[in-house]
Amino acid sequence: MPAFLGELLVFHLHVRDGIVSGALRWGEKLGESGLASELGVSRTPVREALRNLAADGYVELRLNAGAQVRRWDADEVNSSFEVRADIEGNAALRCAGRIGAHDLYELEGLCDAMEGATDAGERSCLNRTLHMRILRISGVAHAEKIVTQLSDLAVLTMTYQQFTGEDTARSDSDHRLLMRAFRLGDGALAQAVMRVHILSAAATLEEQRRGFRSAGVAGDHLDR
Structure with a gap:
């Protein structure tokens, strides 16, 4: 180079x-x-x-x-989650029809690691790896690059430090339900779970922005 x-x-x-x-x-x-x-x-x-x-x-x-x-505008951040839900939902649907036993084993291992992680930064890294791996398996052209940039925006405005225990449990449950859909080759279920998974994170951010939760990092990055 x-x-x-x-x-x-x-x-x-x-x-x-x-x-x-x-x-x-x-x-x-x-x-x-x-x-x-x-x-x-x-x-x-x-x-x-x-x-x-x-x-x-x-x-x-x-x-x-x-x-x-x-500085990010709140509406722009919300729309980024919506775009991610569309892209990753479609990727999950395709992944369910393409995934092999080795890939599923790897994804389930990432779920195990996330559930055992005690550091928020580690959880965030593992979560990103899981989502990027699903995109790669799906074969959706250019999806990884687009989602990487949109995911960075999500990290800027809402990190795992802001997740409550309930949020973390929901996220883990979503991932396990995705694994079930992949195991069954059920694309419709995989797509629905992924969309809800991402849009639920957006709802958490919106609750913080509106003051329904304690203010965290989100308040420092969003133009209200």
């Missing part, structure tokens, strides 16, 4: 992961020179990476004000 592309990728992932993890907060300015110095790269790949991040919706580029972490 050419040095320029390598530096661009390093910087892109550094900023993206910082935003998703919450290390870089909404509205925080991203100075080219400071970030280039921090990572030991030139300003040219930094400038190009910021353009790419703006195109992906992670940062805003303002005339004469540079780049800053973007």
